[in-house]
Protein backbone atom coordinates (compact mmCIF):
# COMPACT_ATOMS: atom_id res chain seq x y z
CA UNK A 1 0.00 0.00 0.00
CA UNK A 2 1.28 3.46 -0.81
CA UNK A 3 1.95 5.67 2.26
CA UNK A 4 -0.11 8.74 3.15
CA UNK A 5 -0.94 10.77 0.03
CA UNK A 6 1.35 9.94 -2.84
CA UNK A 7 1.88 12.74 -5.32
CA UNK A 8 2.96 12.09 -8.90
CA UNK A 9 4.76 14.86 -10.75
CA UNK A 10 5.25 14.75 -14.50
CA UNK A 11 3.37 14.01 -17.72
CA UNK A 12 -0.26 12.84 -17.55
CA UNK A 13 -2.53 11.66 -20.36
CA UNK A 14 -6.23 11.15 -19.78
CA UNK A 15 -9.25 10.84 -22.13
CA UNK A 16 -11.97 13.46 -21.84
CA UNK A 17 -14.30 12.42 -24.68
CA UNK A 18 -14.36 10.26 -27.80
CA UNK A 19 -12.34 12.90 -29.64
CA UNK A 20 -10.35 14.73 -26.98
CA UNK A 21 -7.85 13.94 -24.28
CA UNK A 22 -5.67 15.80 -21.83
CA UNK A 23 -1.94 15.79 -22.56
CA UNK A 24 -0.33 17.56 -19.60
CA UNK A 25 3.50 17.64 -19.63
CA UNK A 26 3.84 19.02 -16.06
CA UNK A 27 0.92 17.77 -14.02
CA UNK A 28 0.72 17.11 -10.29
CA UNK A 29 -1.66 14.35 -9.20
CA UNK A 30 -2.41 13.29 -5.65
CA UNK A 31 -3.58 9.81 -4.61
CA UNK A 32 -5.04 9.09 -1.16
CA UNK A 33 -4.18 6.08 1.00
CA UNK A 34 -7.50 4.58 -0.13
CA UNK A 35 -6.24 4.73 -3.71
CA UNK A 36 -8.51 7.57 -4.83
CA UNK A 37 -7.36 10.49 -6.97
CA UNK A 38 -7.68 13.52 -4.69
CA UNK A 39 -6.72 16.36 -7.02
CA UNK A 40 -5.02 17.05 -10.33
CA UNK A 41 -3.13 20.26 -11.11
CA UNK A 42 -2.71 20.64 -14.87
CA UNK A 43 0.43 22.72 -15.22
CA UNK A 44 2.96 23.12 -12.43
CA UNK A 45 6.42 24.45 -13.36
CA UNK A 46 9.19 22.91 -11.21
CA UNK A 47 9.84 26.31 -9.66
CA UNK A 48 6.26 26.35 -8.24
CA UNK A 49 6.11 22.76 -7.04
CA UNK A 50 6.55 23.46 -3.32
CA UNK A 51 4.05 26.34 -3.41
CA UNK A 52 1.39 24.22 -5.07
CA UNK A 53 1.97 21.36 -2.62
CA UNK A 54 1.68 23.83 0.26
CA UNK A 55 -1.59 25.16 -1.17
CA UNK A 56 -2.90 21.59 -0.89
CA UNK A 57 -1.73 21.46 2.73
CA UNK A 58 1.28 19.26 1.96
CA UNK A 59 4.29 20.77 3.67
CA UNK A 60 6.81 17.98 4.10
CA UNK A 61 5.71 14.39 4.67
CA UNK A 62 4.89 13.48 1.08
CA UNK A 63 5.86 10.58 -1.12
CA UNK A 64 6.68 12.43 -4.35
CA UNK A 65 7.00 10.16 -7.39
CA UNK A 66 8.68 11.77 -10.36
CA UNK A 67 7.51 10.79 -13.82
CA UNK A 68 10.70 11.30 -15.83
CA UNK A 69 11.11 12.79 -19.30
CA UNK A 70 10.03 10.18 -21.81
CA UNK A 71 7.45 8.77 -19.38
CA UNK A 72 3.81 9.48 -18.69
CA UNK A 73 0.93 8.39 -16.49
CA UNK A 74 -2.25 7.22 -18.18
CA UNK A 75 -5.37 5.30 -17.11
CA UNK A 76 -4.99 1.53 -17.07
CA UNK A 77 -6.44 -0.50 -19.92
CA UNK A 78 -9.87 -2.07 -19.65
CA UNK A 79 -10.12 -5.45 -21.38
CA UNK A 80 -13.87 -5.89 -21.80
CA UNK A 81 -13.72 -9.46 -23.08
CA UNK A 82 -11.27 -12.32 -22.74
CA UNK A 83 -11.15 -16.05 -21.95
CA UNK A 84 -8.66 -17.02 -19.22
CA UNK A 85 -8.74 -20.80 -19.95
CA UNK A 86 -7.93 -20.19 -23.60
CA UNK A 87 -4.59 -18.48 -22.94
CA UNK A 88 -2.65 -21.77 -23.29
CA UNK A 89 -4.07 -21.96 -26.84
CA UNK A 90 -2.80 -18.56 -28.00
CA UNK A 91 -1.48 -18.88 -31.53
CA UNK A 92 -3.00 -22.27 -32.34
CA UNK A 93 -5.85 -23.16 -34.66
CA UNK A 94 -5.91 -20.00 -36.73
CA UNK A 95 -7.08 -21.93 -39.82
CA UNK A 96 -10.63 -22.24 -38.45
CA UNK A 97 -13.71 -20.05 -38.36
CA UNK A 98 -15.65 -19.73 -35.12
CA UNK A 99 -17.83 -22.85 -34.85
CA UNK A 100 -15.12 -25.29 -36.04
CA UNK A 101 -12.52 -23.51 -33.94
CA UNK A 102 -14.68 -23.96 -30.82
CA UNK A 103 -15.11 -27.68 -31.51
CA UNK A 104 -11.56 -28.47 -32.66
CA UNK A 105 -9.37 -26.20 -30.57
CA UNK A 106 -11.18 -24.40 -27.79
CA UNK A 107 -13.49 -26.87 -26.05
CA UNK A 108 -10.69 -29.48 -25.67
CA UNK A 109 -8.46 -26.94 -23.91
CA UNK A 110 -11.22 -25.50 -21.71
CA UNK A 111 -12.19 -29.04 -20.68
CA UNK A 112 -8.74 -29.49 -19.13
CA UNK A 113 -9.67 -26.82 -16.60
CA UNK A 114 -11.99 -29.37 -14.97
CA UNK A 115 -8.86 -30.34 -13.04
CA UNK A 116 -8.67 -27.67 -10.32
CA UNK A 117 -4.97 -28.19 -9.67
CA UNK A 118 -4.23 -27.73 -13.36
CA UNK A 119 -6.43 -24.61 -13.36
CA UNK A 120 -4.68 -23.11 -10.32
CA UNK A 121 -1.24 -23.65 -11.82
CA UNK A 122 -2.29 -22.20 -15.16
CA UNK A 123 -4.31 -19.21 -13.94
CA UNK A 124 -1.56 -17.65 -11.80
CA UNK A 125 0.80 -16.75 -14.69
CA UNK A 126 -2.20 -16.05 -16.95
CA UNK A 127 -3.55 -13.33 -14.65
CA UNK A 128 -0.03 -11.92 -14.21
CA UNK A 129 0.32 -11.74 -17.99
CA UNK A 130 -2.84 -9.68 -18.37
CA UNK A 131 -1.74 -7.35 -15.57
CA UNK A 132 1.75 -6.83 -16.98
CA UNK A 133 0.14 -6.00 -20.32
CA UNK A 134 -1.36 -2.97 -18.58
CA UNK A 135 -4.87 -4.32 -18.04
CA UNK A 136 -6.14 -2.89 -14.77
CA UNK A 137 -9.74 -4.06 -15.30
CA UNK A 138 -10.42 -7.37 -17.02
CA UNK A 139 -13.67 -9.13 -17.92
CA UNK A 140 -12.79 -12.80 -17.68
CA UNK A 141 -14.70 -15.76 -19.02
CA UNK A 142 -13.69 -18.84 -17.03
CA UNK A 143 -14.49 -22.37 -18.16
CA UNK A 144 -17.82 -24.02 -17.27
CA UNK A 145 -16.30 -25.48 -14.07
CA UNK A 146 -17.33 -24.01 -10.73
CA UNK A 147 -14.27 -24.83 -8.61
CA UNK A 148 -11.76 -23.82 -11.23
CA UNK A 149 -13.55 -20.53 -11.79
CA UNK A 150 -13.55 -19.94 -8.03
CA UNK A 151 -9.77 -20.49 -8.20
CA UNK A 152 -9.55 -17.93 -11.01
CA UNK A 153 -11.50 -15.41 -8.92
CA UNK A 154 -9.24 -16.10 -5.90
CA UNK A 155 -6.09 -15.56 -7.97
CA UNK A 156 -7.42 -12.35 -9.52
CA UNK A 157 -8.42 -11.13 -6.06
CA UNK A 158 -5.00 -11.95 -4.58
CA UNK A 159 -3.28 -10.19 -7.49
CA UNK A 160 -5.16 -6.93 -6.83
CA UNK A 161 -6.55 -6.59 -10.35
CA UNK A 162 -10.05 -5.13 -10.87
CA UNK A 163 -12.11 -7.73 -12.69
CA UNK A 164 -15.37 -9.42 -13.56
CA UNK A 165 -15.18 -13.20 -13.37
CA UNK A 166 -17.84 -15.54 -14.71
CA UNK A 167 -18.23 -19.24 -15.33
CA UNK A 168 -19.67 -20.24 -18.66
CA UNK A 169 -23.29 -21.30 -18.77
CA UNK A 170 -23.52 -23.92 -21.50
CA UNK A 171 -25.94 -26.84 -21.43
CA UNK A 172 -26.35 -27.68 -25.12
CA UNK A 173 -24.63 -27.76 -28.52
CA UNK A 174 -21.36 -28.58 -26.83
CA UNK A 175 -19.40 -31.86 -26.78
CA UNK A 176 -20.34 -34.57 -24.26
CA UNK A 177 -17.08 -34.07 -22.41
CA UNK A 178 -17.67 -30.33 -22.01
CA UNK A 179 -21.30 -29.51 -21.29
CA UNK A 180 -23.39 -28.88 -18.17
CA UNK A 181 -25.90 -31.65 -17.43
CA UNK A 182 -28.91 -29.35 -16.98
CA UNK A 183 -30.12 -25.78 -16.63
CA UNK A 184 -30.58 -26.40 -12.88
CA UNK A 185 -26.97 -27.51 -12.44
CA UNK A 186 -25.75 -24.53 -14.40
CA UNK A 187 -27.80 -22.12 -12.26
CA UNK A 188 -26.74 -23.73 -8.98
CA UNK A 189 -23.07 -23.40 -9.90
CA UNK A 190 -23.64 -19.81 -11.04
CA UNK A 191 -25.26 -18.85 -7.73
CA UNK A 192 -22.46 -20.59 -5.84
CA UNK A 193 -19.80 -18.65 -7.76
CA UNK A 194 -21.59 -15.33 -7.14
CA UNK A 195 -21.67 -16.02 -3.37
CA UNK A 196 -18.02 -17.04 -3.39
CA UNK A 197 -16.87 -13.89 -5.19
CA UNK A 198 -19.03 -11.60 -3.07
CA UNK A 199 -17.55 -13.10 0.09
CA UNK A 200 -13.98 -12.19 -0.91
CA UNK A 201 -12.64 -9.67 1.65
CA UNK A 202 -12.03 -6.02 0.62
CA UNK A 203 -8.46 -5.35 -0.51
CA UNK A 204 -8.22 -1.70 0.51
CA UNK A 205 -9.73 0.82 2.95
CA UNK A 206 -13.38 1.32 1.98
CA UNK A 207 -14.57 4.69 0.67
CA UNK A 208 -17.69 4.55 2.77
CA UNK A 209 -19.17 2.47 5.55
CA UNK A 210 -21.71 1.15 3.12
CA UNK A 211 -19.69 0.05 0.09
CA UNK A 212 -21.74 -0.83 -2.97
CA UNK A 213 -21.16 -3.71 -5.36
CA UNK A 214 -19.05 -1.58 -7.72
CA UNK A 215 -16.55 -0.88 -4.90
CA UNK A 216 -15.43 -4.51 -4.83
CA UNK A 217 -12.42 -5.07 -7.05
CA UNK A 218 -13.61 -8.50 -8.18
CA UNK A 219 -17.25 -8.83 -9.21
CA UNK A 220 -19.22 -11.79 -10.49
CA UNK A 221 -20.67 -11.68 -13.99
CA UNK A 222 -23.38 -13.84 -15.53
CA UNK A 223 -21.80 -15.58 -18.53
CA UNK A 224 -24.20 -17.36 -20.90
CA UNK A 225 -21.48 -18.44 -23.34
CA UNK A 226 -23.66 -17.53 -26.32
CA UNK A 227 -27.27 -18.19 -27.24
CA UNK A 228 -26.33 -21.36 -29.14
CA UNK A 229 -24.97 -23.05 -26.02
CA UNK A 230 -27.92 -22.25 -23.72
CA UNK A 231 -31.40 -23.77 -23.75
CA UNK A 232 -34.39 -21.42 -23.49
CA UNK A 233 -34.89 -22.78 -19.97
CA UNK A 234 -31.35 -21.78 -18.96
CA UNK A 235 -31.66 -18.31 -20.53
CA UNK A 236 -35.00 -17.86 -18.72
CA UNK A 237 -33.40 -18.70 -15.37
CA UNK A 238 -30.44 -16.43 -16.02
CA UNK A 239 -32.83 -13.60 -16.92
CA UNK A 240 -34.75 -14.17 -13.67
CA UNK A 241 -31.54 -14.10 -11.65
CA UNK A 242 -30.47 -10.90 -13.43
CA UNK A 243 -33.85 -9.29 -12.71
CA UNK A 244 -33.54 -10.13 -9.02
CA UNK A 245 -30.21 -8.25 -8.79
CA UNK A 246 -29.61 -5.35 -11.15
CA UNK A 247 -26.03 -4.95 -9.94
CA UNK A 248 -25.10 -8.29 -11.52
CA UNK A 249 -23.16 -7.73 -14.73
CA UNK A 250 -23.83 -9.92 -17.78
CA UNK A 251 -21.40 -10.86 -20.55
CA UNK A 252 -21.97 -12.85 -23.72
CA UNK A 253 -21.11 -13.08 -27.42
CA UNK A 254 -23.22 -11.61 -30.22
CA UNK A 255 -23.22 -11.72 -34.05
CA UNK A 256 -19.57 -12.68 -34.39
CA UNK A 257 -19.76 -15.02 -37.39
CA UNK A 258 -22.34 -15.43 -40.17
CA UNK A 259 -22.85 -19.18 -39.62
CA UNK A 260 -23.30 -18.53 -35.91
CA UNK A 261 -26.05 -15.97 -36.64
CA UNK A 262 -27.87 -18.42 -38.93
CA UNK A 263 -27.63 -21.22 -36.35
CA UNK A 264 -28.85 -18.92 -33.57
CA UNK A 265 -31.92 -17.87 -35.53
CA UNK A 266 -32.73 -21.52 -36.26
CA UNK A 267 -32.65 -22.31 -32.52
CA UNK A 268 -34.90 -19.39 -31.56
CA UNK A 269 -37.74 -19.20 -34.13
CA UNK A 270 -40.42 -16.45 -33.90
CA UNK A 271 -42.98 -18.81 -32.29
CA UNK A 272 -40.53 -19.50 -29.44
CA UNK A 273 -39.71 -15.83 -28.81
CA UNK A 274 -43.42 -14.92 -28.82
CA UNK A 275 -43.68 -17.00 -25.63
CA UNK A 276 -40.39 -15.84 -24.05
CA UNK A 277 -40.41 -13.95 -20.71
CA UNK A 278 -40.18 -10.64 -22.64
CA UNK A 279 -42.04 -11.64 -25.82
CA UNK A 280 -40.70 -10.48 -29.16
CA UNK A 281 -43.07 -10.20 -32.11
CA UNK A 282 -42.00 -10.07 -35.72
CA UNK A 283 -38.69 -11.15 -37.19
CA UNK A 284 -35.98 -12.59 -34.98
CA UNK A 285 -32.55 -11.04 -34.50
CA UNK A 286 -29.63 -12.24 -32.36
CA UNK A 287 -29.96 -9.21 -30.07
CA UNK A 288 -33.71 -9.87 -29.94
CA UNK A 289 -33.01 -13.32 -28.47
CA UNK A 290 -31.09 -11.84 -25.55
CA UNK A 291 -33.70 -9.12 -25.08
CA UNK A 292 -36.47 -11.73 -25.00
CA UNK A 293 -34.79 -13.38 -22.01
CA UNK A 294 -34.12 -10.13 -20.13
CA UNK A 295 -30.38 -10.15 -20.62
CA UNK A 296 -29.79 -6.72 -22.17
CA UNK A 297 -29.28 -3.72 -19.92
CA UNK A 298 -26.74 -1.06 -18.93
CA UNK A 299 -24.33 -3.59 -17.42
CA UNK A 300 -24.44 -6.11 -20.28
CA UNK A 301 -21.24 -6.59 -22.28
CA UNK A 302 -21.76 -7.87 -25.83
CA UNK A 303 -18.60 -9.20 -27.48
CA UNK A 304 -17.99 -8.82 -31.24
CA UNK A 305 -21.18 -7.33 -32.78
CA UNK A 306 -19.71 -7.76 -36.26
CA UNK A 307 -22.85 -8.63 -38.24
CA UNK A 308 -25.53 -6.53 -36.54
CA UNK A 309 -28.73 -5.70 -38.39
CA UNK A 310 -30.06 -2.11 -38.09
CA UNK A 311 -32.83 -3.39 -35.81
CA UNK A 312 -30.21 -4.81 -33.42
CA UNK A 313 -28.33 -1.52 -33.28
CA UNK A 314 -31.58 0.07 -32.08
CA UNK A 315 -32.10 -2.68 -29.48
CA UNK A 316 -28.56 -2.28 -28.11
CA UNK A 317 -28.91 1.50 -28.00
CA UNK A 318 -32.31 1.35 -26.29
CA UNK A 319 -31.22 -1.17 -23.67
CA UNK A 320 -27.94 0.73 -23.02
CA UNK A 321 -25.86 -2.43 -23.35
CA UNK A 322 -22.20 -1.99 -24.33
CA UNK A 323 -20.15 -3.55 -27.11
CA UNK A 324 -16.72 -5.13 -26.69
CA UNK A 325 -14.88 -4.65 -29.98
CA UNK A 326 -12.47 -7.57 -30.46
CA UNK A 327 -10.68 -6.77 -33.73
CA UNK A 328 -7.71 -9.14 -33.32
CA UNK A 329 -10.07 -12.08 -32.90
CA UNK A 330 -12.38 -10.83 -35.64
CA UNK A 331 -9.50 -10.78 -38.11
CA UNK A 332 -7.93 -14.00 -36.83
CA UNK A 333 -11.09 -16.13 -37.01
CA UNK A 334 -12.12 -14.41 -40.26
CA UNK A 335 -15.30 -13.15 -38.61
CA UNK A 336 -15.31 -9.71 -40.23
CA UNK A 337 -14.82 -6.03 -39.42
CA UNK A 338 -17.16 -4.58 -36.80
CA UNK A 339 -18.61 -1.19 -37.75
CA UNK A 340 -17.36 0.54 -34.64
CA UNK A 341 -17.69 4.05 -36.04
CA UNK A 342 -21.34 3.41 -36.86
CA UNK A 343 -21.95 2.16 -33.30
CA UNK A 344 -20.28 5.28 -31.88
CA UNK A 345 -22.41 7.48 -34.16
CA UNK A 346 -25.46 5.80 -32.60
CA UNK A 347 -24.20 6.67 -29.11
CA UNK A 348 -23.52 3.04 -28.20
CA UNK A 349 -20.83 2.40 -25.58
CA UNK A 350 -17.80 0.64 -27.08
CA UNK A 351 -14.65 -0.74 -25.43
CA UNK A 352 -11.94 -3.14 -26.55
CA UNK A 353 -11.50 -6.84 -25.87
CA UNK A 354 -8.51 -9.10 -26.49
CA UNK A 355 -10.79 -12.16 -26.80
CA UNK A 356 -7.93 -14.58 -26.21
CA UNK A 357 -7.50 -17.03 -27.86
CA UNK A 358 -9.66 -16.05 -30.82
CA UNK A 359 -7.34 -13.07 -30.43
CA UNK A 360 -3.67 -14.04 -30.28
CA UNK A 361 -2.52 -11.35 -27.85
CA UNK A 362 -3.42 -10.63 -24.22
CA UNK A 363 -2.47 -6.97 -24.71
CA UNK A 364 -5.02 -4.23 -25.31
CA UNK A 365 -2.25 -2.49 -27.27
CA UNK A 366 -2.66 -5.13 -29.98
CA UNK A 367 -6.42 -4.57 -29.90
CA UNK A 368 -5.81 -0.81 -30.33
CA UNK A 369 -3.61 -1.45 -33.37
CA UNK A 370 -6.14 -3.79 -34.95
CA UNK A 371 -9.04 -1.45 -34.10
CA UNK A 372 -7.22 1.21 -36.06
CA UNK A 373 -6.68 -1.09 -39.04
CA UNK A 374 -10.27 -2.34 -38.86
CA UNK A 375 -11.56 1.24 -38.98
CA UNK A 376 -9.36 1.89 -42.03
CA UNK A 377 -10.79 -1.16 -43.80
CA UNK A 378 -14.32 0.04 -43.02
CA UNK A 379 -13.42 3.54 -44.24
CA UNK A 380 -11.96 2.14 -47.46
CA UNK A 381 -15.07 0.07 -48.05
CA UNK A 382 -17.41 2.96 -47.39
CA UNK A 383 -15.50 5.32 -49.69
CA UNK A 384 -16.01 2.70 -52.40
CA UNK A 385 -19.72 2.67 -51.56
CA UNK A 386 -21.32 5.52 -53.49
CA UNK A 387 -24.44 5.38 -51.30
CA UNK A 388 -22.44 6.32 -48.15
CA UNK A 389 -23.70 9.68 -46.91
CA UNK A 390 -20.46 11.11 -45.54
CA UNK A 391 -22.38 13.07 -42.89
CA UNK A 392 -21.44 10.75 -40.03
CA UNK A 393 -18.86 11.60 -37.41
CA UNK A 394 -17.11 8.24 -37.16
CA UNK A 395 -18.77 5.61 -39.37
CA UNK A 396 -16.88 6.10 -42.62
CA UNK A 397 -13.64 7.41 -41.14
CA UNK A 398 -10.56 5.90 -39.60
CA UNK A 399 -10.51 6.23 -35.83
CA UNK A 400 -8.15 8.95 -34.59
CA UNK A 401 -5.72 8.44 -31.69
CA UNK A 402 -8.07 10.15 -29.23
CA UNK A 403 -10.83 7.67 -30.07
CA UNK A 404 -8.49 4.68 -29.83
CA UNK A 405 -7.35 5.90 -26.40
CA UNK A 406 -10.99 6.29 -25.37
CA UNK A 407 -11.90 2.76 -26.49
CA UNK A 408 -8.97 1.30 -24.53
CA UNK A 409 -9.78 3.15 -21.29
CA UNK A 410 -12.89 5.25 -20.66
CA UNK A 411 -14.98 3.50 -23.32
CA UNK A 412 -14.14 0.17 -21.69
CA UNK A 413 -15.10 1.61 -18.31
CA UNK A 414 -18.47 2.67 -19.76
CA UNK A 415 -19.04 -0.81 -21.18
CA UNK A 416 -18.40 -2.23 -17.69
CA UNK A 417 -20.74 0.41 -16.24
CA UNK A 418 -17.80 1.62 -14.15
CA UNK A 419 -17.18 5.01 -15.75
CA UNK A 420 -17.79 6.81 -12.44
CA UNK A 421 -14.95 4.82 -10.82
CA UNK A 422 -12.32 4.28 -13.52
CA UNK A 423 -11.29 4.96 -17.11
CA UNK A 424 -9.69 8.39 -16.72
CA UNK A 425 -7.42 10.15 -14.24
CA UNK A 426 -9.93 12.48 -12.61
CA UNK A 427 -10.39 13.53 -8.99
CA UNK A 428 -12.89 11.24 -7.29
CA UNK A 429 -11.99 8.21 -9.38
CA UNK A 430 -9.82 5.26 -8.35
CA UNK A 431 -6.15 5.51 -9.25
CA UNK A 432 -6.04 2.68 -11.81
CA UNK A 433 -3.08 3.79 -13.86
CA UNK A 434 0.04 2.91 -15.83
CA UNK A 435 3.48 4.46 -15.74
CA UNK A 436 4.52 4.24 -19.39
CA UNK A 437 8.08 4.75 -20.56
CA UNK A 438 9.17 5.32 -24.12
CA UNK A 439 12.73 6.12 -23.03
CA UNK A 440 15.55 4.26 -24.67
CA UNK A 441 16.23 2.48 -21.35
CA UNK A 442 12.77 0.84 -21.62
CA UNK A 443 14.44 -1.74 -23.85
CA UNK A 444 12.05 -1.48 -26.81
CA UNK A 445 14.41 -0.31 -29.55
CA UNK A 446 13.10 2.20 -32.02
CA UNK A 447 10.05 3.37 -30.10
CA UNK A 448 11.65 6.74 -29.47
CA UNK A 449 14.87 8.64 -30.05
CA UNK A 450 14.38 11.28 -32.72
CA UNK A 451 14.99 14.97 -32.59
CA UNK A 452 11.68 16.44 -31.52
CA UNK A 453 12.39 20.03 -32.45
CA UNK A 454 13.18 19.05 -36.00
CA UNK A 455 10.35 16.58 -36.29
CA UNK A 456 7.67 19.03 -35.27
CA UNK A 457 9.17 22.04 -37.00
CA UNK A 458 8.63 24.02 -33.84
CA UNK A 459 12.18 25.13 -33.20
CA UNK A 460 11.26 28.53 -34.60
CA UNK A 461 8.42 29.06 -32.10
CA UNK A 462 10.06 31.02 -29.37
CA UNK A 463 9.46 31.56 -25.68
CA UNK A 464 7.15 29.92 -23.18
CA UNK A 465 4.30 29.45 -25.65
CA UNK A 466 6.54 27.63 -28.06
CA UNK A 467 8.00 25.43 -25.34
CA UNK A 468 4.56 24.43 -24.07
CA UNK A 469 3.32 23.67 -27.54
CA UNK A 470 6.39 21.57 -28.27
CA UNK A 471 6.07 19.63 -25.02
CA UNK A 472 2.39 18.91 -25.64
CA UNK A 473 3.09 17.74 -29.20
CA UNK A 474 5.95 15.62 -27.89
CA UNK A 475 3.66 13.99 -25.35
CA UNK A 476 0.96 13.35 -27.95
CA UNK A 477 3.56 11.76 -30.20
CA UNK A 478 4.76 9.57 -27.33
CA UNK A 479 1.21 8.34 -26.80
CA UNK A 480 0.75 7.51 -30.48
CA UNK A 481 4.04 5.66 -30.61
CA UNK A 482 3.21 3.74 -27.45
CA UNK A 483 -0.20 2.75 -28.81
CA UNK A 484 1.21 1.58 -32.13
CA UNK A 485 4.69 0.21 -31.28
CA UNK A 486 4.63 -0.26 -27.51
CA UNK A 487 4.46 -3.47 -25.52
CA UNK A 488 5.00 -4.78 -21.97
CA UNK A 489 8.56 -3.42 -21.98
CA UNK A 490 7.13 0.09 -21.96
CA UNK A 491 4.81 -0.51 -19.00
CA UNK A 492 6.93 0.22 -15.94
CA UNK A 493 4.24 0.13 -13.30
CA UNK A 494 0.61 -0.92 -13.08
CA UNK A 495 -1.58 0.51 -10.30
CA UNK A 496 -5.05 -0.57 -9.27
CA UNK A 497 -6.84 1.45 -6.58
CA UNK A 498 -3.50 3.07 -5.76
CA UNK A 499 -1.65 -0.21 -5.22
CA UNK A 500 1.25 -1.19 -7.44
CA UNK A 501 0.31 -4.66 -8.74
CA UNK A 502 2.48 -5.24 -11.80
CA UNK A 503 4.54 -3.90 -14.65
CA UNK A 504 8.15 -4.35 -15.63
CA UNK A 505 9.49 -3.00 -12.33
CA UNK A 506 7.13 -4.96 -10.10
CA UNK A 507 8.57 -7.24 -7.46
CA UNK A 508 6.02 -9.31 -5.58
Ligand SMILES: O=c1[nH]c(=O)c2nc[nH]c2[nH]1
Nearest residue numbers: 083225226253329355358
Ligand atom coordinates in the same frame (compact mmCIF):
# COMPACT_ATOMS: atom_id res chain seq x y z
O1 LIG B 1 -14.54 -15.67 -29.96
C1 LIG B 1 -15.23 -16.50 -29.33
N1 LIG B 1 -14.67 -17.26 -28.38
C2 LIG B 1 -15.37 -18.17 -27.67
O2 LIG B 1 -14.82 -18.85 -26.81
C3 LIG B 1 -16.75 -18.27 -27.96
N2 LIG B 1 -17.73 -19.06 -27.48
C4 LIG B 1 -18.84 -18.71 -28.13
N3 LIG B 1 -18.60 -17.75 -29.05
C5 LIG B 1 -17.30 -17.46 -28.96
N4 LIG B 1 -16.54 -16.59 -29.63
Ligand SMILES: [Zn+2]
Nearest residue numbers: 083253303355
Ligand atom coordinates in the same frame (compact mmCIF):
# COMPACT_ATOMS: atom_id res chain seq x y z
ZN1 LIG C 1 -14.99 -14.51 -26.67
